[in-house]
Amino acid sequence: MHFALVDNKSVEAKPELLGLCPGCLQPVIAKCGNQRIHHWAHRNNKMCDSWWETETEWHRSWKNNFPSDWQEVFLPDNKTGEKHIADVRNKHGLVVEFQHSHINPQERTMREKFYQNMVWVVDGTRLKRDYPRFLKGKENINPTGVNGSFFIDFPDEIFPSDWIESSVPVIFDFRGIDEQKEPTDVIRNILWCLLPGRAERYAVLLTITRDDFITSILNNHQLFEMSSKEIIANFSTILRQRQHQQQQLDMGMYCLC
Numbered sequence: 001m002h003f004a005l006v007d008n009k010s011v012e013a014k015p016e017l018l019g020l021c022p023g024c025l026q027p028v029i030a031k032c033g034n035q036r037i038h039h040w041a042h043r044n045n046k047m048c049d050s051w052w053e054t055e056t057e058w059h060r061s062w063k064n065n066f067p068s069d070w071q072e073v074f075l076p077d078n079k080t081g082e083k084h085i086a087d088v089r090n091k092h093g094l095v096v097e098f099q100h101s102h103i104n105p106q107e108r109t110m111r112e113k114f115y116q117n118m119v120w121v122v123d124g125t126r127l128k129r130d131y132p133r134f135l136k137g138k139e140n141i142n143p144t145g146v147n148g149s150f151f152i153d154f155p156d157e158i159f160p161s162d163w164i165e166s167s168v169p170v171i172f173d174f175r176g177i178d179e180q181k182e183p184t185d186v187i188r189n190i191l192w193c194l195l196p197g198r199a200e201r202y203a204v205l206l207t208i209t210r211d212d213f214i215t216s217i218l219n220n221h222q223l224f225e226m227s228s229k230e231i232i233a234n235f236s237t238i239l240r241q242r243q244h245q246q247q248q249l250d251m252g253m254y255c256l257c
Contacts, residue, residue, distance in 0.1 A: 001040040001052075001085075002060065002072055004028045010068060013038040023074040023083060024048040049074075049085045051111060053101050058123050058177040062098045063088055065214045077114065084114060092221035093117055100126055105162055112167045119169045119223050121191075122160075125176030134158055134174065135187070141205060144235060151202040151235070159194060164203075169223055170194045171213070195228045199235035206231075 003010045004019030011019060013030035019040060021028050026048070028040040037060055042048070063071050066088050073089040076082070088096040095118035097111065112118065124130050137158030141150040156164050163170045175188045191213055193206040206224070208216075216223055224231065 004040040013040045021048060023085060051084055056100050058100055059098050061177060062121060086115060090217055094217065094221055096121060096217055103162065108166065119171060120166065121171045121173055122163060123176060124172040124174035130160065131174050144238065148207040150205040152205055153202060155194065155203040167196050169196065169228055195231060197228065197232045199232050200239045204232060204235050
Protein backbone atom coordinates (compact mmCIF):
# COMPACT_ATOMS: atom_id res chain seq x y z
CA MET A 1 0.00 0.00 0.00
CA HIS A 2 1.06 3.57 -0.70
CA PHE A 3 -0.68 5.12 2.33
CA ALA A 4 -1.49 4.09 5.90
CA LEU A 5 -3.03 5.86 8.87
CA VAL A 6 -0.50 7.33 11.30
CA ASP A 7 -2.03 9.45 14.07
CA ASN A 8 -5.23 9.34 12.03
CA LYS A 9 -3.53 10.92 9.01
CA SER A 10 -2.82 9.34 5.61
CA VAL A 11 0.96 8.94 5.40
CA GLU A 12 3.44 7.42 2.94
CA ALA A 13 5.77 4.66 4.11
CA LYS A 14 8.95 5.85 5.80
CA PRO A 15 11.61 3.86 7.70
CA GLU A 16 10.56 2.60 11.15
CA LEU A 17 7.03 4.02 10.95
CA LEU A 18 4.06 1.99 12.20
CA GLY A 19 0.54 2.59 11.01
CA LEU A 20 -2.93 1.15 10.50
CA CYS A 21 -4.46 -0.16 7.30
CA PRO A 22 -7.19 2.30 6.21
CA GLY A 23 -9.44 -0.59 5.25
CA CYS A 24 -9.26 -3.14 8.08
CA LEU A 25 -7.53 -0.93 10.71
CA GLN A 26 -5.00 -3.68 11.40
CA PRO A 27 -1.32 -2.82 12.05
CA VAL A 28 0.92 -2.29 9.04
CA ILE A 29 4.66 -1.69 8.90
CA ALA A 30 6.72 0.45 6.57
CA LYS A 31 8.78 -1.50 4.03
CA CYS A 32 11.57 0.75 2.83
CA GLY A 33 14.23 -1.45 1.27
CA ASN A 34 16.27 -0.90 -1.87
CA GLN A 35 14.75 -3.61 -4.07
CA ARG A 36 11.15 -2.42 -4.15
CA ILE A 37 9.39 0.92 -3.89
CA HIS A 38 8.56 2.01 -0.35
CA HIS A 39 5.21 0.63 0.77
CA TRP A 40 3.12 -0.46 3.74
CA ALA A 41 2.55 -4.14 4.47
CA HIS A 42 0.31 -5.98 6.92
CA ARG A 43 2.23 -7.64 9.72
CA ASN A 44 1.03 -11.08 8.64
CA ASN A 45 1.87 -10.26 4.98
CA LYS A 46 -1.75 -10.96 4.05
CA MET A 47 -3.62 -8.11 2.41
CA CYS A 48 -7.21 -7.51 3.43
CA ASP A 49 -8.10 -7.26 -0.28
CA SER A 50 -7.69 -10.49 -2.23
CA TRP A 51 -7.36 -8.49 -5.46
CA TRP A 52 -4.40 -6.48 -4.26
CA GLU A 53 -1.12 -6.98 -6.08
CA THR A 54 2.44 -5.82 -5.49
CA GLU A 55 2.88 -2.30 -6.80
CA THR A 56 5.51 -1.40 -9.36
CA GLU A 57 7.07 1.96 -10.14
CA TRP A 58 4.72 2.05 -13.13
CA HIS A 59 1.71 1.83 -10.79
CA ARG A 60 3.02 4.50 -8.46
CA SER A 61 3.97 6.85 -11.30
CA TRP A 62 0.46 6.69 -12.75
CA LYS A 63 -1.33 7.02 -9.40
CA ASN A 64 0.70 10.06 -8.43
CA ASN A 65 -0.96 12.02 -11.24
CA PHE A 66 -4.01 12.20 -8.98
CA PRO A 67 -4.75 13.61 -5.50
CA SER A 68 -3.60 11.38 -2.65
CA ASP A 69 -7.12 11.11 -1.23
CA TRP A 70 -8.28 9.62 -4.54
CA GLN A 71 -5.67 6.86 -4.30
CA GLU A 72 -6.27 3.45 -2.67
CA VAL A 73 -9.92 4.07 -1.90
CA PHE A 74 -11.57 1.24 0.06
CA LEU A 75 -15.00 0.53 -1.44
CA PRO A 76 -17.46 -1.79 0.34
CA ASP A 77 -20.39 -3.75 -1.04
CA ASN A 78 -23.13 -2.88 1.45
CA LYS A 79 -25.03 -6.07 0.68
CA THR A 80 -22.22 -8.60 1.05
CA GLY A 81 -19.69 -6.69 3.15
CA GLU A 82 -17.05 -7.40 0.50
CA LYS A 83 -14.41 -4.66 0.36
CA HIS A 84 -11.83 -3.83 -2.30
CA ILE A 85 -9.24 -1.13 -2.88
CA ALA A 86 -9.62 1.00 -6.01
CA ASP A 87 -6.27 2.26 -7.32
CA VAL A 88 -7.86 5.64 -8.09
CA ARG A 89 -11.44 6.84 -7.63
CA ASN A 90 -12.31 10.40 -8.61
CA LYS A 91 -14.90 12.72 -7.07
CA HIS A 92 -17.51 11.56 -9.60
CA GLY A 93 -17.08 7.88 -8.68
CA LEU A 94 -15.04 6.88 -11.75
CA VAL A 95 -12.53 4.14 -10.85
CA VAL A 96 -9.20 3.65 -12.62
CA GLU A 97 -7.40 0.35 -12.13
CA PHE A 98 -3.75 0.15 -13.22
CA GLN A 99 -2.84 -3.40 -14.18
CA HIS A 100 0.72 -4.58 -14.66
CA SER A 101 0.65 -8.28 -13.80
CA HIS A 102 -1.38 -10.98 -15.52
CA ILE A 103 -5.02 -11.12 -14.51
CA ASN A 104 -7.31 -14.02 -15.34
CA PRO A 105 -10.58 -13.21 -17.14
CA GLN A 106 -12.69 -14.36 -14.19
CA GLU A 107 -11.12 -11.88 -11.78
CA ARG A 108 -11.19 -9.15 -14.42
CA THR A 109 -14.93 -9.69 -14.84
CA MET A 110 -15.47 -9.68 -11.06
CA ARG A 111 -13.67 -6.36 -10.71
CA GLU A 112 -15.67 -4.81 -13.55
CA LYS A 113 -18.95 -5.89 -11.94
CA PHE A 114 -17.83 -4.63 -8.53
CA TYR A 115 -16.61 -1.19 -9.61
CA GLN A 116 -19.02 -0.78 -12.57
CA ASN A 117 -18.01 2.75 -13.59
CA MET A 118 -14.37 2.10 -14.30
CA VAL A 119 -11.57 2.04 -16.84
CA TRP A 120 -8.47 -0.16 -17.03
CA VAL A 121 -4.96 1.09 -17.79
CA VAL A 122 -2.78 -1.85 -18.80
CA ASP A 123 1.02 -1.89 -18.87
CA GLY A 124 1.76 -2.80 -22.49
CA THR A 125 5.45 -3.33 -21.74
CA ARG A 126 5.05 -6.23 -19.30
CA LEU A 127 5.80 -8.86 -21.96
CA LYS A 128 8.41 -8.26 -24.65
CA ARG A 129 6.06 -9.53 -27.37
CA ASP A 130 3.17 -7.16 -26.60
CA TYR A 131 4.42 -4.02 -28.33
CA PRO A 132 5.88 -5.79 -31.41
CA ARG A 133 2.54 -7.62 -31.80
CA PHE A 134 0.72 -4.29 -31.67
CA LEU A 135 3.05 -2.77 -34.27
CA LYS A 136 2.58 -5.74 -36.57
CA GLY A 137 -1.18 -5.77 -36.16
CA LYS A 138 -1.45 -2.01 -36.59
CA GLU A 139 -1.35 -2.58 -40.34
CA ASN A 140 -4.88 -4.00 -40.01
CA ILE A 141 -6.25 -1.07 -38.02
CA ASN A 142 -8.50 0.97 -40.30
CA PRO A 143 -9.37 4.65 -39.76
CA THR A 144 -13.06 5.29 -39.15
CA GLY A 145 -12.99 8.71 -40.77
CA VAL A 146 -13.32 10.32 -37.33
CA ASN A 147 -10.01 11.70 -36.09
CA GLY A 148 -8.14 9.43 -33.69
CA SER A 149 -10.45 6.42 -34.04
CA PHE A 150 -10.10 3.09 -35.80
CA PHE A 151 -11.95 -0.11 -36.67
CA ILE A 152 -10.30 -3.47 -35.90
CA ASP A 153 -11.43 -6.69 -37.55
CA PHE A 154 -9.39 -9.09 -35.40
CA PRO A 155 -8.46 -7.41 -32.07
CA ASP A 156 -7.05 -10.67 -30.66
CA GLU A 157 -4.22 -10.41 -33.21
CA ILE A 158 -3.23 -7.01 -31.81
CA PHE A 159 -3.94 -7.08 -28.06
CA PRO A 160 -3.59 -9.71 -25.28
CA SER A 161 -6.58 -12.03 -25.47
CA ASP A 162 -7.48 -11.61 -21.77
CA TRP A 163 -8.63 -8.04 -22.47
CA ILE A 164 -10.62 -8.48 -25.66
CA GLU A 165 -13.97 -9.18 -23.98
CA SER A 166 -13.73 -6.57 -21.24
CA SER A 167 -17.02 -4.81 -20.44
CA VAL A 168 -15.31 -1.46 -19.80
CA PRO A 169 -12.72 0.63 -21.70
CA VAL A 170 -9.19 -0.80 -21.65
CA ILE A 171 -6.29 1.58 -22.22
CA PHE A 172 -2.94 0.17 -23.29
CA ASP A 173 0.18 2.07 -22.23
CA PHE A 174 3.13 1.04 -24.38
CA ARG A 175 5.58 3.56 -22.93
CA GLY A 176 6.19 1.96 -19.57
CA ILE A 177 8.27 3.24 -16.68
CA ASP A 178 11.60 3.32 -18.55
CA GLU A 179 10.32 5.96 -20.96
CA GLN A 180 9.42 8.75 -18.57
CA LYS A 181 11.10 11.31 -20.78
CA GLU A 182 9.13 12.02 -23.93
CA PRO A 183 10.07 9.22 -26.35
CA THR A 184 10.56 9.87 -30.04
CA ASP A 185 8.28 6.93 -30.85
CA VAL A 186 4.93 8.69 -31.28
CA ILE A 187 3.00 5.42 -31.06
CA ARG A 188 4.40 4.68 -27.60
CA ASN A 189 3.54 8.15 -26.41
CA ILE A 190 -0.17 7.75 -27.20
CA LEU A 191 -2.65 5.79 -25.11
CA TRP A 192 -4.71 3.28 -27.10
CA CYS A 193 -8.23 2.67 -25.79
CA LEU A 194 -10.10 -0.49 -26.77
CA LEU A 195 -13.83 0.07 -26.24
CA PRO A 196 -16.18 -2.66 -25.00
CA GLY A 197 -18.68 -4.06 -27.48
CA ARG A 198 -18.60 -4.07 -31.28
CA ALA A 199 -19.69 -1.74 -34.04
CA GLU A 200 -21.30 -4.34 -36.30
CA ARG A 201 -18.45 -6.91 -36.28
CA TYR A 202 -15.62 -4.47 -35.65
CA ALA A 203 -13.87 -3.51 -32.42
CA VAL A 204 -13.39 0.23 -31.96
CA LEU A 205 -10.04 1.73 -30.94
CA LEU A 206 -9.63 5.34 -29.80
CA THR A 207 -6.45 7.29 -29.15
CA ILE A 208 -5.97 9.76 -26.31
CA THR A 209 -2.93 11.68 -25.11
CA ARG A 210 -1.64 11.15 -21.59
CA ASP A 211 -2.41 14.73 -20.62
CA ASP A 212 -5.97 14.47 -21.94
CA PHE A 213 -6.50 11.19 -20.12
CA ILE A 214 -5.33 12.66 -16.81
CA THR A 215 -7.44 15.79 -17.33
CA SER A 216 -10.51 13.69 -18.10
CA ILE A 217 -10.10 11.59 -14.95
CA LEU A 218 -9.56 14.72 -12.86
CA ASN A 219 -12.74 16.38 -14.07
CA ASN A 220 -15.31 13.95 -15.47
CA HIS A 221 -17.60 11.08 -14.52
CA GLN A 222 -16.56 9.10 -17.61
CA LEU A 223 -13.49 8.93 -19.82
CA PHE A 224 -14.96 10.42 -23.00
CA GLU A 225 -17.76 12.93 -23.60
CA MET A 226 -20.02 10.10 -24.75
CA SER A 227 -20.36 6.70 -23.10
CA SER A 228 -18.82 3.64 -24.75
CA LYS A 229 -22.29 2.45 -25.79
CA GLU A 230 -23.05 5.78 -27.47
CA ILE A 231 -19.71 5.78 -29.30
CA ILE A 232 -20.22 2.20 -30.50
CA ALA A 233 -23.77 3.02 -31.63
CA ASN A 234 -22.52 6.03 -33.63
CA PHE A 235 -19.86 3.98 -35.37
CA SER A 236 -22.39 1.23 -36.09
CA THR A 237 -24.51 3.84 -37.86
CA ILE A 238 -21.48 4.99 -39.86
CA LEU A 239 -20.77 1.43 -40.96
CA ARG A 240 -24.39 0.79 -41.99
CA GLN A 241 -24.42 4.03 -43.99
CA ARG A 242 -21.22 3.04 -45.76
CA GLN A 243 -22.62 -0.40 -46.50
CA HIS A 244 -25.80 1.15 -47.92
CA GLN A 245 -23.80 3.56 -50.07
CA GLN A 246 -21.65 0.71 -51.35
CA GLN A 247 -24.75 -1.32 -52.22
CA GLN A 248 -26.17 1.61 -54.18
CA LEU A 249 -22.86 2.07 -55.95
CA ASP A 250 -22.71 -1.62 -56.82
CA MET A 251 -26.27 -1.50 -58.16
CA GLY A 252 -25.40 1.54 -60.29
CA MET A 253 -22.38 -0.26 -61.72
CA TYR A 254 -24.54 -3.30 -62.43
CA CYS A 255 -27.10 -1.18 -64.32
CA LEU A 256 -24.35 0.41 -66.41
CA CYS A 257 -23.24 -3.05 -67.44
